[in-house]
Amino acid sequence: MMEGLAQAEAAVTACANPAVWALCADDLIAALDAAHRIEQRLAAVKLALIREFDGRGVATAQGASSTALWLRERLHLTVPAARRLVDLATALDTGNPGIRQALADADITLDQARVIADTVTTVEAAVGSAAADKAVGLLVEWAGQFDPTLLRKLGTRILDHVAPAIADAAAQAALDAEARRAARDRHVTLSTLTDGRLRLTGTLDTETAGLLRAAIDPLTAPTGPDDQRSPGQRRHDALADLCRLSLRTGELPEHGGEPAQIVVTTSYDDLGRQLGAGTLDTGLELTSDTVRRLACDAAILPAVLGSTGQTLDVGRQRRLITGPLRRALVLRDRGCTFPGCDRPPRWCDAHHIHHWADGGDTSLPNAVLLCAHHHRHIHHGDWAVRLGGDGHPEFIPPAWLDPEQVPRRNHYHRRT
Template structure:
């Protein structure tokens, strides 16, 4: 306690110092020194937490667990308190050289946990001598590598300290990881009150690789002016992959063409740009979203009774498909929006003059647009019209070009 009081007095002097008066070199040196002291004090703190837990002080004082006691005592979140108890236990049960390195400030708390967990996961067959060598080598690696890289190096540590056991240990580790992935894999789609859906889950390595391979080519910014965040681009890429899968016609049961997404909307409000729609899941859509989906979907006129029961359903009409879609692909070559490189398979057929406004389903009233630019056009700032040669041309918004000079996509031109 005397030493801690003295340390507190020294900290008072440091807190009162003014960093702005330091040279660049002194600022960096001071940051390094504070960081090292922070790790050394963390070693002391973790030792005390372990002692509190080992003595059962928390339960003796009426708490249900050490984590609950720490949450109240140190004013932590429950998650932080549980992490503190787990970290203290991990280091206490780990190799002594790890605790020693943390006390010297030679490793950070995160690095110490990585080393302890890596050594603890080694097969029992390696023996304590090999485990100690692995711990010492990983502590040395910590001088150059941050925790993520250190953990990756730890997966191959036996190559350095026990090559004769490395292959067998790796095979066993891969087998255990595969078993865990088989049990842990899941995907949850949780409806939110605002109509959005929260996606959570865990993918095995193979499935994650498939997902990345499918969406990464679609995650690049779509030309100048694309201000979507990386997360938004991944969202849109996943949507386009799903659209492609639905378009193939190879999905089981409900697979095939577009009528797998069912939207209900009254016809007159749709024509007047006012009609919100309802998915078959009950989720409500804005009028703009309904009209965008309707661009390349089957329309089924239905007569509903007073309680919305279906009395009669007519045949579908107005779908950009078959020969018309093939003609669009030949003419546009892909997304026709200026500068876009998306291929035809990622594109929707868009009515230049919407079908609900009386627009015909003809080549001169249709254009291929990728999902992103389909949304852009439906937002209304960009205009699109057939040019004198029948090819689509786009009118930029006035804020981008006051003259609104028509633009074309030359990326897909074959001649």
């Protein structure tokens, strides 16, 4: 073996710096196929060596706690990659030898070998070795047509071909087992970062994953040709929209005796002068621009504070666009009023054209519906909004976008 590997290494080394530009298209394809076959054959040799190495306990004899950790240090692999090699080497040695031979013959790839080994293990546990042998032959044949992902999907129904009498019962048992694993492993973790942001991680079961995609996918499409957000940023903003909608329904359970809500504390003078920051009830700070945007569609609780900051008196809520006024706003605007936006009313905030903090009143002529994205855009961008002569909103683009600054309207929502 050592002599053969030395010869193989020398032959491959001789091909390491070839003049590939001189190859015609047919020769280029043939060379690529040959290199791929050699790669799979060498993978079979490598797995055989790893299995023998592991079986002898050489790694522990040399001071490593496991073969996988020894491989990490020796071959500079990640631990998961090393463990996958050890697991596959064991499966090919103790399982059906047909998989190992198919890899050595370059009939399957290393990734396909993993899929076949996993599938055959399941089949053997369900119906025995005879069906497992049959499954190997069928899966190796399919491997000539399908990549590992499709091969794994086909493998979920392999019993239809090798043991049709029990296929349905086995499939149901597998589905039940998967449902139990999903229920056991479901979790969501919220980790607060030092700068106030939140890291969201977790694993959703199949039903919850479907619910989330059904709710979030319609909101992740770009809002227009000028939308420069990445897909990840659009999903982030869609999740924010879902939270706003949930809070707006009023159907969430109370939390600490109060309706579900976010609470921002700021100085009224700072709010009017567009200065200072707001503070969430969690103690984290928001920029003045964010506070003013949130104030457009929020309840204001005026408070009188003592010299040490104690609350001495809290007045009644005021300035919230709700009830009959919001219904009238919905009837007039029918959705987000920014040009080209198709967001429906339930996804929209009520924006004060003349900010309430600047003395604007809470009335239909001083309000427009804006989705969360365009609400931020209006507060942070150079666009202006006003009501036209017919009482419908129109937007003045910034001069850098349109030197003539011709007013634009949203024609998506049907007007009566």
